[in-house]
Amino acid sequence: MNISATAESIKNKPTLLVIDDEAGPRDALKVILRPFFNVETAESGSAAIRLLNSQRIDLITLDQKLPDRQGLDLLQDIKQHHADIEVIIITGYGSLKSAMEGIRHGAAGYLLKPFNVTELLSLVKQTIEKKQRLDFLRHFIGTTTGLWGSETESAQAWKELFAGYQAIGKPASDSTPCAEQTPDPLPLLSDLLEAKDRQLLNHCSRVSFYATLLANRINLTAAEQKSLALGAFLHDIGKIGPEPYRFADDEITVTGESIGNRHHPEQGAKLVSALGLPAEVGQIIAYHHERWDGSGYPFGLQKEGIPQLARIVCLAQTFDHLTAELPDRTPLSIDDACQQMLAYAGTHFEPKLTELFSRVIQECKASLPAMAIATSPTDRSDS
Numbered sequence: 001m002n003i004s005a006t007a008e009s010i011k012n013k014p015t016l017l018v019i020d021d022e023a024g025p026r027d028a029l030k031v032i033l034r035p036f037f038n039v040e041t042a043e044s045g046s047a048a049i050r051l052l053n054s055q056r057i058d059l060i061t062l063d064q065k066l067p068d069r070q071g072l073d074l075l076q077d078i079k080q081h082h083a084d085i086e087v088i089i090i091t092g093y094g095s096l097k098s099a100m101e102g103i104r105h106g107a108a109g110y111l112l113k114p115f116n117v118t119e120l121l122s123l124v125k126q127t128i129e130k131k132q133r134l135d136f137l138r139h140f141i142g143t144t145t146g147l148w149g150s151e152t153e154s155a156q157a158w159k160e161l162f163a164g165y166q167a168i169g170k171p172a173s174d175s176t177p178c179a180e181q182t183p184d185p186l187p188l189l190s191d192l193l194e195a196k197d198r199q200l201l202n203h204c205s206r207v208s209f210y211a212t213l214l215a216n217r218i219n220l221t222a223a224e225q226k227s228l229a230l231g232a233f234l235h236d237i238g239k240i241g242p243e244p245y246r247f248a249d250d251e252i253t254v255t256g257e258s259i260g261n262r263h264h265p266e267q268g269a270k271l272v273s274a275l276g277l278p279a280e281v282g283q284i285i286a287y288h289h290e291r292w293d294g295s296g297y298p299f300g301l302q303k304e305g306i307p308q309l310a311r312i313v314c315l316a317q318t319f320d321h322l323t324a325e326l327p328d329r330t331p332l333s334i335d336d337a338c339q340q341m342l343a344y345a346g347t348h349f350e351p352k353l354t355e356l357f358s359r360v361i362q363e364c365k366a367s368l369p370a371m372a373i374a375t376s377p378t379d380r381s382d383s
Contacts, residue, residue: 013038014058014128019048019074021067025090025113029061032117033124045069052078057085059127062107064091064098072101079106079198084138086131088123090115106198129169130191136164137195141240147271148241155274162188185275189234196240199247203320208232210316213364214357224280224309231284232313238268238285247326265289266298280309288313291348303350311350315341315357318349334365 016037020026021044030039040057042048045068051057060078064071075087089102092113099110108127111120141147146157165188193201211232215225239245269286287301287310294302296314306314322337332340338358345354361368 015040015056016059016061016124017042017048017051017057018061019043019045019066019071020061020063020090021065022063025063029090032120036124043067045074048074049077052082052085057082058131059124060085060087061090062087064089064093064102072098072105075102075107076105083198084131084135086127088127090120104202132168133165133191134195136168137161137192140164141192141195142242148267151274154271158274165191185277186230189237189272192240193237197245197247199326200236200239200245203247203317203324204233204236206320206324207235207313207316210319210361211312213360214312214315214353217356217360223278227278227280228284228309228312230277231281231309232316234268234272234281235285235288235313235317236264236268237271238264238266240271241267247324262289262297280307283307284310284313286310288317290314292350293347295348311353312357315349315353319357319361334361334368338362 014037016033016039018026018029018033018039018041020029020041023043026041026043030041033039037059040051040055042051043066045066048060062071062075062078066074071089071091075089078085078087083106086108087106088109088111089099089107090111090113091098102110108130109123111123140161144157144160146153147161148154149157162183162185166183190201193204208229212225212229215228220228265286265288269282272282272285284307287299287306290296290299290301290306290310291314292303292306292311294300318341319337322332322340323334325331338361341349341354342358345351
């Protein structure tokens with residue numbers, strides 16, 4: 001669905017909801033965006049919720065300060081109950097911290113008032129194309145079984161997935177075939193995680209960051225560091241299947257118990273086997289739930305039989321499950337999480353790595369949340 005001011009019928013236009021309590025900015029956005037969207041408006045959070053519950057909305061522009069609630073609070077409700085709606089925050093009260101919080105909670109973009117019209121239209125276009133990609137991926141993983149099938153079926157499904165994904169945003173008249181070279185899979189893989197659940201993407205991003213913090217303190221080659229950053233980011237890729245996903249329902253305790261899907265390590269390793277990624281990436285995905293004393297899964301590996309990079313990701317993902325801030329859940333403090341993990345050094349975790357991980361986290365704890373949100377696997381693997 002390309003944004004273009006053609007004579008396309010109104011019913012085929014996407015619908016945009018402007019949420020702003022000030023009439024001036026609300027009317028300005030209506031004038032600017034009406035050629036491209038069916039535009040609805042709401043001057044409060046409660047009015048916005050009523051509209052969201054009564055009609056289909058594709059995109060929202062959201063002011064950060066509303067008369068009845070904070071914009072970030074409303075954003076969290078929107079992403080929880082209407083995950084397929086993309087949100088752009090447009091506000092005059094912005095700061096780096098609030099922008100990062102908005103992105104963490106699922107906002108697709110952030111603009112400050114007074115905004116530049118060209119920048120607004122560019123961000124809106126990018127966001128609509130993002131929604132198209134995520135909608136395509138949600139449909140694909142919800143209806144296609146080939147990714148989880150035989151080696152031949154999986155390879156064919158990935159080919160179809162890449163072709164459909166790359167076609168989004170291209171003009172309908174552009175029939176130029178894609179280059180023969182294999183495309184970079186990371187943008188697609190990142191969008192797959194987000195299409196499944198924004199919390200899954202956030203978790204995987206944080207785990208990759210925490211793993212890389214530890215990697216910087218041990219003797220790894222540049223290739224191993226890149227494999228670690230990517231493998232940590234993809235460690236839960238096996239959870240993108242048709243089964244429902246909620247991070248809070250998949251909590252992993254420090255004792256190694258899991259109430260989630262115990263098949264996802266094998267499923268994930270099999271899923272990415274057709275992509276030609278380094279072998280270490282597949283090992284991380286397959287073995288990140290193995291325990292030092294052999295009590296983990298899926299293979300019951302122990303001690304040095306568990307690849308070192310998988311041992312690192314085991315620590316990083318456990319730390320994130322213990323400390324992640326989520327609605328209706330009280331996370332542990334960084335100090336308490338480290339203490340709990342140290343108590344299991346020698347049973348569930350490699351002792352020396354656990355001590356080093358705890359030391360590194362303590363040294364960086366003042367800026368951990370901001371750093372984990374602000375970086376991406378591409379940034380980290382190139383550092």
